[in-house]
Amino acid sequence: MPMILRNQCVGVLYHDNRLFGSVFKESDLEFLSYFAGQAAIALDNATAYEKIRKINRKLLDEKRYYEEQHLESIHFEDFVGRSPAIVRVMELVERVSRTATTALILGETGVGKELVARAIHRNSQRRTKSFIRVHCSALPRSLITSELFGHEKGAFTGASERRIGRFELADGGTLFLDEVGDIPPDVQVRLLRVLQSGEFERVGGSRTLRSDFRLIAATNRDLRQAVAAGRFREDLYYRLNVFPIFVPPLRERKEDIPLLAHYFLRLYSTRMAKPVQKIPDTEMEKLVAYDWPGNVRELENVVERGTILSTGPYFRVPELQTDSPKSFPRKWGTTLQDNERFHILWALEKTAGKIRGPGGAARLLDIHPNTLYSRMKKLGIRKTPMETGSIHGTVDPDKERPGAPFSVNPAGRESGYSAFLKV
Numbered sequence: 337m338p339m340i341l342r343n344q345c346v347g348v349l350y351h352d353n354r355l356f357g358s359v360f361k362e363s364d365l366e367f368l369s370y371f372a373g374q375a376a377i378a379l380d381n382a383t384a385y386e387k388i389r390k391i392n393r394k395l396l397d398e399k400r401y402y403e404e405q406h407l408e409s410i411h412f413e414d415f416v417g418r419s420p421a422i423v424r425v426m427e428l429v430e431r432v433s434r435t436a437t438t439a440l441i442l443g444e445t446g447v448g449k450e451l452v453a454r455a456i457h458r459n460s461q462r463r464t465k466s467f468i469r470v471h472c473s474a475l476p477r478s479l480i481t482s483e484l485f486g487h488e489k490g491a492f493t494g495a496s497e498r499r500i501g502r503f504e505l506a507d508g509g510t511l512f513l514d515e516v517g518d519i520p521p522d523v524q525v526r527l528l529r530v531l532q533s534g535e536f537e538r539v540g541g542s543r544t545l546r547s548d549f550r551l552i553a554a555t556n557r558d559l560r561q562a563v564a565a566g567r568f569r570e571d572l573y574y575r576l577n578v579f580p581i582f583v584p585p586l587r588e589r590k591e592d593i594p595l596l597a598h599y600f601l602r603l604y605s606t607r608m609a610k611p612v613q614k615i616p617d618t619e620m621e622k623l624v625a626y627d628w629p630g631n632v633r634e635l636e637n638v639v640e641r642g643t644i645l646s647t648g649p650y651f652r653v654p655e656l657q658t659d660s661p662k663s664f665p666r667k668w669g670t671t672l673q674d675n676e677r678f679h680i681l682w683a684l685e686k687t688a689g690k691i692r693g694p695g696g697a698a699r700l701l702d703i704h705p706n707t708l709y710s711r712m713k714k715l716g717i718r719k720t721p722m723e724t725g726s727i728h729g730t731v732d733p734d735k736e737r738p739g740a741p742f743s744v745n746p747a748g749r750e751s752g753y754s755a756f757l758k759v
Contacts, residue, residue: 337368339376346376394507397500415451416599417592421584425452428581433459438531440576441554443583445702446633449554450514452583457510462550465509470502473518474704480523482539491540503536506549516576517557517568524569531575551576586628586635593624596632600639601651612643615651622653629657633702640694657686677715680708684717 339347349372415422432439433456441449450469457467475483482491486501502511513519519527530536531551535544553576562568586593597615605612615623628634638654646652683697690696691705698705 337365337372339372339379341373341376341380346379349375394500394505397505415448415455416596417589418595419589419591421589422592425581425583426455428579429455430459432456432579432581436460436550438551438553438576438578440578440580441552441583442580443554443556444585444631445556446631447583447585448632449556449583450512452581453510453512453514453552453554456552457512457550460510460550462509466506467510467512468502468506468549469512469514471514471704473515474707476710477520480520481526484523485526485536485538486541487539488541491538495540498538501538503530503547503549504545507547509549511549511551513551513553515555515557516553517555517559517562521567521569524572528569528572528575531572586631590624593628593635594620596635597623597639600636601643604640604643608643610643610646611649612646612651613649619651619653622656626656630700630702633699637694637699673715676711677717680711680715680717 337349338345339349349368415426429452439453439456441452443449453469454467457463470484472480482495482499482501484501484503486499486504487495489495489498526536530547534546534548536547537544559568559573559577563570563573586596594615597620601612601615604610623635623638630637634657638656639651642651642654645654680697680701683700684691687695687697687700691698691708693699696705698708701708703711
């Protein structure tokens with residue numbers, strides 16, 4: 337008996353009696369037809385319920401994802417600037433937004449690569465869908481696969497429930513892979529497969545899933561050099577580098593500094609309810625003359641700090657970081673790990689041991705606090721409780737620098753030097 341719904345056959349209801357022949361009569365057709373119709377409605381309701389259940393689950397996962405995105409705040413929708421370099425960037429954004437082409441955003445830390453990615457998404461046909469950001473360098477190596485691909489319940493210790501990954505969350509929208517150059521080699525292989533076929537499996541799962549997303553990647557690394565060194569797959573590099581967009585550092589577009597400074601001043605003076613409204617020419621000259629190694633992010637931090645310190649209607653530039661790590665004595669370290677260790681120590685000294693929030697070391701280094709904690713642990717930078725509100729420690733005599741209040745325990749050895757960090 338056909339199951340008819342909306343003038344379409346959605347199934348067949350089979351009736352049979354193996355014990356007695358000729359049990360069904362022609363007079364039973366009306367009853368069986370009614371029963372088939374009810375079965376068709378029930379089947380349609382079950383299908384609709386399953387679709388609604390999946391949509392609700394996806395919405396809940398998206399909600400949870402956005403609730404977790406308190407890592408960094410984006411203060412403005414569009415780029416503030418009128419320099420030819422920024423005009424060129426926005427021209428490229430406008431062109432690539434009309435397509436589904438993969439974009440690779442290049443530039444130093446703090447130049448605003450995520451703003452470019454959001455601008456591409458906001459001007460694309462996927463603007464009404466999700467914009468899912470993955471900060472690759474902030475994810476521990478042991479969790480990055482689970483975060484990207486998702487996992488099934490019981491896939492590993494601590495997986496108490498099924499979790500949808502970022503690829504699934506980005507279905508229909510845009511996936512932004514920030515600091516893509518930090519993805520481990522084993523994950524690069526799986527990522528390449530997803531980009532080629534759009535298919536993947538959750539960790540601990542066997543069912544192949546599909547996701548239709550637009551990919552935007554960003555990095556502050558030289559990926560071509562990473563390919564030559566064998567740290568980044570060549571085929572993945574060419575898959576990502578379809579439409580590169582280079583965002584120039586702030587020191588190469590100094591004509592944008594006054595606009596950015598006034599923008600951030602209005603933002604923070606309003607937020608703090610302070611009467612600071614003007615930047616004198618002498619103070620603006622200081623801002624323009626500075627090289628801004630931290631780019632726009634550093635400028636924002638300086639304006640925020642200056643707004644706090646300024647009294648009256650005029651903005652005063654606080655002390656700028658003139659003693660960058662480049663001025664450290666060469667005996668501080670010759671390896672990349674040594675230089676990274678003392679760069680973190682330098683930031684901790686400048687922030688009096690504070691890690692999170694405005695004026696913290698994580699903000700100064702332009703990384704997430706969890707990433708900084710992870711790097712400190714790996715590099716053997718320890719915290720030891722001493723007097724509350726103070727920072728103490730001794731310096732490794734092999735790398736001693738007079739006055740340095742922090743020290744390290746190289747390679748994480750049990751014995752060594754430690755420091756108390758005010759968090």
